[in-house]
Amino acid sequence: MHDPAEMPVRLAAFLAGEEPEATDIEVTSYEVMTGGYSRLLAKATVHWTIAGGRRQETFVLRGDPPPDRSLIHTDRAIEWDVLRAVEGRTNIARPRYIDRTGGRLGTRAIVLDYVPSASLLPHMASLADHSHLPDPLAEAAASFHTIPLEEVPASLARPESWEAYMAGRIDEWRATSAAHVESLPILRYVAAWLHAHLPPPVPLSLIHGDFQSANLMIDEHGRIVVLDWELAQIGDPREDLGYFKAVAQAAGPDLTGLDAEAFCARYRALTGFSEAELNPAVLAYFLILGVVGTVRRLLEGGAEFALGTNHLLASVFNLNSIQFGHAMWLSVSRQLEAALVSTKGA
C-alpha cells in the first residue's frame, strides 16, 4: 500500500470491482500519509464517471502494515462494522469500501472519504483561546457513547456486567505486568489502587478506545471528526474521557480540564449521567484506568523488541509514553485520595 508506483493501478481496479457501473476510472494522485502509528495511510485522488456524471473524489486508504512492522494487531473487518454503526451519529470519515482479504489492495484495508479538516493538535496550537472546544468534545464523545447497545456490532464482545468489566479491566493491569519481560511494580500498584477506589457504575456502551487529540480533526464547520476506530469496544464510556485527559497531559491542552466542572456538566446533560457518576474526580480516576489497553499494547511492542521478535524503533520510543504514564498515575492517584472514597481500606 506504500508503493506509489503500483497502487494507482491497484486502486483503480479495486474501485472498478466495487462500483461496476463506474467507467473511466483514473487515480490521478497517490501519496503516503503520516500521522498514524499503527496503520498504513495513503491519500488518493480519483476521477471517474459514476452515477451519470464525471466526478473527482479523494479517498484515504487505511490498511494493515506487514506483520513484522505491525505495532498492534486489530481487525479491519471489525473496524468496518464499527464505522458503519457510528456513521450518521458521529462525525467521521465516511467508510466507503473494504478489502477484507488484502487481495486487491495488497493488504487488508478500508477506503474512507477524505474529510477536508485540520488535525486538532496543530489547530489548538494555533489558537490562544480554546474555550469553544470542550463542548464539541463532550458532544463528540456522547454521540457514540449513547448508541443503544443493540445497535453496536455483534462482533464486539459483550461484558457480563459493569462489575465484571471493571474487574477485568483492573486485572488487565496485573496481567500486563505479569506478561512483560520484566516486573512492573507501578502497574501492580495501579491495579491495587483502582480496585480500592471504584466509582459508581454506569451503563456500558460503545467506546472508541483511542480517544485522543491525535485521532480528532476539526472540519470546515468547526465540528470534531473522530478517526481511527480500530480499538473500539464495549466498555465504560468514562474511559474515553479519561483517556483523552491522560494523553492531553503529554500533548495538551487538556480540553476536559479547562473548566472540568463545565465539561462534566455538558457531558452529563447529553448522557443522563448523575454528578456522582461523572465529576472531575471520577474523570481523573478514568485517566488512569482508561489507558490500560494502550499500556498493554505498547508494552507488548517493547517486549517484542527486547526479545528480538520485532525491530521497530517506534516500539522502544513508545516506552517513553509508559514512563510518562508512571509519573502521571502516581501523581493523580495521590491527589485523588481525598476526593474518592476508598472501598478497600488503604
Add this chain to the structure above:
Amino acid sequence: MLSRPTTDQVLRQVASDLADLVLPHVDGEPARVAVQMMTQLLAGCAQRAAHELAWMHDEMAAIEAAVGDIDDDATQAALAAFRDAPAASLHLDDVAHRYHLASDALGAAVEHAYRVGDRVRSERLRDLLAARSATEMTIIGRLDLVGRG
C-alpha cells in the same frame, strides 16, 4: 579499553549531530519522524549508559530495606528469589535480572499493603515507586510525541 570519551558523551554527540546536521537535510516525513525518534532515544540511552547500574543498585537496596519485614508469603518468596540471585556480576544483563527480582518483591509488597489496608505501608511503598518514576523522567526528559497529529 579506552574509557574516555565515555559512552554517554558519544551518544549525546550522535544525538546532537543527528538533530543539527542530518535532520535538516531529510525531506520525507516518515524519515524525519524516524530521525526525531532516534535523537530522543539516543539522549535517553546516554543517560542510562552514564547512570543505570548505579540507579538500579541504589533502588534494589531501598526495596530490600522497605519490604524485608513484611509478613506476606508472596513478598517474602519474591525477596528470597532476589537474595538468592548472584550479586557479584556488574554485567548489565545480570544486574537487570536482579533488578527485575527486586521489582517483583516491591510489586508483591504493594499488593499486600492494599489487601490488608495498611495505609502507612502503602504510602511508604508508593514513595519508592515515585523515586523510580523520577529516575525514569530523568532518562526521558520531556515527552515529545513526534509524528502524532
